[in-house]
Each structure stands twice: as C-alpha cells, then as structure tokens.
Amino acid sequence: MNTHRHSKPEQTMSTQAVSTQAAQPTNALAGAGKSVLISGASVAGPALAYWLSRYGFRTTVVERAPALREGGYAVDFRGDAHLSVLERMGILGDIEAARTNMGAMSYVNDAGRKIASMPADLFAGDVEILRGDLARILHDATRDRTEYVFGDSIADLAEDENGVEVSFEHGAPRRFDLVIGADGLHSRVRALAFGPEQSFVRPSGLSCAIFTTANHLGLDHTGLAYLNPGKVVTMYSARGNTEAKVVFYFVTKEEPGADAASHHGRRDPEQQKKLVAQTYAGVGWETPRLLSAMWDATDFYFDSISQVRMDSWTRGRVALLGDAAWCPSPLSGMGTGLAVVGAYVLAGELAAAAGDHRTAFTRYRNVMRDYVLGCQKVGEGVGRWMVPDNRFMAWFVNQNYRLLPYVPWKGQIARSARKTANAIDLASYGSTDLSGVTGRPR
Ligand SMILES: Cc1cc2nc3c(=O)[nH]c(=O)nc-3n(C[C@H](O)[C@H](O)[C@H](O)COP(=O)(O)OP(=O)(O)OC[C@H]3O[C@@H](n4cnc5c(N)ncnc54)[C@H](O)[C@@H]3O)c2cc1C
Secondary structure (H helix, E strand, O other): OOOEEEEEEOOOOOHHOOOOOOOOOOOOOOOOEEEEEEEEOOOOHHHHHHHHOOOOOOEEEEOOOOOOOOOOOOOEEEEHHHHHHHOOOOOHHHHHOOOOOOOEEEEEEEOOOOEEOOOHHHHHHHHHEHHHHHHHHHHHHOOOOOEEEEEOOOEEEEOOEEEEEHHHHHOEEEEEEEEEOOOOOOOOHHHHOOOOOOOOOOEEEEEEEEEEOOOOOOOOEEEEEEEOOOEEEEEEEEOOEEEEEEEEEEEEOOOOOOOOOOOOOOOOHHHHHHHHHHHOOOOOOHHHHHHHOOOOOOOEEEEEEEEEOOOHHHHHEEEEEOOHHOOOOHOOOOOOHHHHHHHHHHHHHHHHHHOHHHHHHHHHHHHHHHHHHHHHHHHHHHHHHHHHHHHHHHHHHHHHHHHHHHHOOOOHHHHHHHHHHOOOOOOOOOOOOOOHOOOOOO
C-alpha cells in the first residue's frame, strides 16, 4: 500500500514568528525563498531544515519510512561544539529531559558475574538519548516551518542551469533549487548524484543487529556486555528500565569494495535474523534467550559497521550531509554530533552566501573537512576493542576495563574524544557568537 503522507507547513518563513528559545539570525531572509529538498528525516535532515527555514529557505523533507522512526539505539553528544549548536536550536533542554541517564556498563562472564566495568562517559558522552527520541524532538522543532513527506523517496534527479527536477517513487515530480542527501549510510541521493555505494562505503568487517526486548534481567540504567571472540552481546535498559535494547556486534569479514547494499540480503530481516542466529549458536550467558526474543522483535535493525569516505560531498546543486556524506562508523560515537554540526555549517554557509550554492558548498567543504577526518579517525581503530577477534584480545580488553578505575590516564579516553568533537571553529552566521561558549557548566 502506498503510505505516502504529505503535511504542509502552516506558514512560510517570511511571515513566521521565530521561537524565542533560539537565537534570531540577523540574516533571516538570506535564503530569499529558495527551495531545498532534503532526503532523510532522522538527525541530519531535520537539523538542516531547522536552520535553513530560519534563514528564509523553503524546506521539504522526504523520508522513506511511512512515519517518524521512533525508538532505536542510544546516540550521544559530547563537547561544546555539539552542545552549543543544540542550545542555539533551543532543543538542548528537551534532549536533556529525554536523556538515558545511563551508569557504567559492566562486562560479564559466562555465569553473568561482573568482571570489569566501563564508565558511562566513555560511551555515553555528555548527553545520551535514544535516536528516535532525538528525531522526534527535531521533527517537533521543525514541522511548522518545513514540509514533511513520509513514505516516499527520490527516484531520480535531473539538474539543469536553474534547478533540479526531482522525480519520486510515489509523488508527482517537483522542481527545487537545491537537493541535500541526509539519507544515511545507504544514501539514495549519493547513489544518484555521485555514483555507486561501493565507491564510497568502507565496511569494517563488522556488522550489528539491534532490537528491543523485555528487561528480563531488571537492569537499572545500566548495561551488560559479554565478549566472545568475534561476537559481542550487549544489553542495556531503556525508557526508565521498562525495556531493554540488545545489540549484537560481530565479525562478518566484508571485503572493502563489496556490495554492502546486497550484503547478507540487507533488506530482508528474516535472512538477517537467520545470520545472527547462526553466528551466535552455542554462545553462552543470556544469548539463547536473547536470540529467541529476536525472532519476535518488531524493530529489528541490521547493518554493516562502515565508514563513508568521499573526496567531495557536493556536486552541482546537490550536497550530502551526515552519515550519507561521512559516516564515521557507529562505533566512533561521533556521527550524531557531526550531523548536527554539519547541518549548522551547511545552512549557515548557504545563508552567508545568500543562497549562492557554489560559494556556500566550497566553504562547507573547507570548514568541515578536517573536523570530519578527525572524527573518522576515532571510528577506525575502535572495532578491535569493541569486538576482540580472539580469546587473548577478549581477555586483554576485560583486563583493561577492570584496571581502568586505577590507572592514572583513566580520564584520557573521554577527554580525547571530547577534544576531537570540539576541534572546529564555528562561525556565528549572523547569530550569537559561539566563541565564548567553551567551558560551559554541565
Ligand atoms: C548501533 C549504532 C549505534 C550508534 N551509536 C552512536 C553513538 O553512540 N553516538 C553517535 O553519535 N552516533 C551513534 N550512531 C550513529 C548515528 O546513529 C548516526 O551517525 C546518525 O544517526 C546520523 O544521522 P543521519 O541523519 O545522517 O543518518 P541516519 O540516522 O542514518 O538517517 C537517515 C534517514 O534517511 C532515511 N532514508 C534512507 N534512505 C532514504 C531514501 N531513499 N529516501 C528518503 N529517506 C531515506 C532513513 O529512513 C533515515 O530516517 C550509532 C549508529 C548505530 C547503527
């Protein structure tokens, strides 16, 4: 059934009263009514729509899912660059109110006895929230000024001198001044405007499967991880301990350049569940119980753990943003912050250039490039630690976490991640200067 749903913005930006919570850009009409189509309504897309609509652009977001995708796994923000952008959007308070409030995560042995623990600031950043809760907050902050179209997808793009003719899988063709792909790791916009996925997506050799289940262990704002060579099982409480998220990370030996889109029947959840069940057959601790819960999970998610590497994120009137452009790997803990910072910069540069996309896209690339590379570096080496591929490494990782509270460099890992997340100078783009925000209290 065609689930196409179309919601019109209530009024245009030129007559729109802006929220008193967020800073008022001085160049509020810089977009001068130019139309921008954004593909993807998760994090990057709505964050971009927020800023562009404030700057006077007409924004439309098209999302393949039939409705906002709620729930999902935990994502985090760390450091002042991330938090300042959220603060300026007026949504930091809402995000803090919905935070997961997780404590330390413990590693357990076969019998479920805790053998080591990982402090929360190593994996939960400064504020951690479920991805779906974040998407809802962003949607709430933008839906009165942005047109959302759910249950549809861009089918083709034809660019000419003055705009882009866009055809959709379901809706009628439309014309836009600019098109932005914020449609994640397997971006349709990237495939249409830049080329096949395998030219840009670099699989790490790991995959992950995630689903929600009952919190049958009674976890209280905490998580447990069970390491097996090449196969990790984690389970953490969510939504005030009323449920639990299960994440399986495991080695799949995907070759670089392999067609990640067809990998393990990526779009067939039954095939993916079978692969997970085969991979984890015979694995101890709570694994058999979690595997049997997996078959009933309605929110099962499966993908390869990959990075996206591109020389340029823009071509003509098309640009990419967020995971579509530079996915640093889910294991980096940087993707969500990068998506909101990138949205702030892309919209700010478009406003500063009064909608001249050539100037703005060049600036966007220059401002973001080193920042993105730094965040991607974090994602490169983490897999070996997260999913040790042999018994010795699994033992070594457990020992490290066991000793972590006592070693002098215990705060160094979190400090280093925060430093990477802060390694960008954000311009004010006509709004309040961001330079004075470092060292804000948490
Ligand atoms: C297991 C896991 C754990 C993670 N943990 C963290 C963490 O701790 N910290 C962190 O910062 N990040 C984490 N991430 C990464 C984080 O989720 C992403 O970096 C972030 O969501 C990027 O946002 P995005 O909007 O660019 O892309 P996505 O969140 O991937 O959203 C893309 C959107 O585009 C839509 N879409 C896809 N194709 C189309 C199409 N053809 N047409 C229209 N719409 C389409 C999708 O439905 C989706 O809504 C994790 C990711 C995973 C998988």
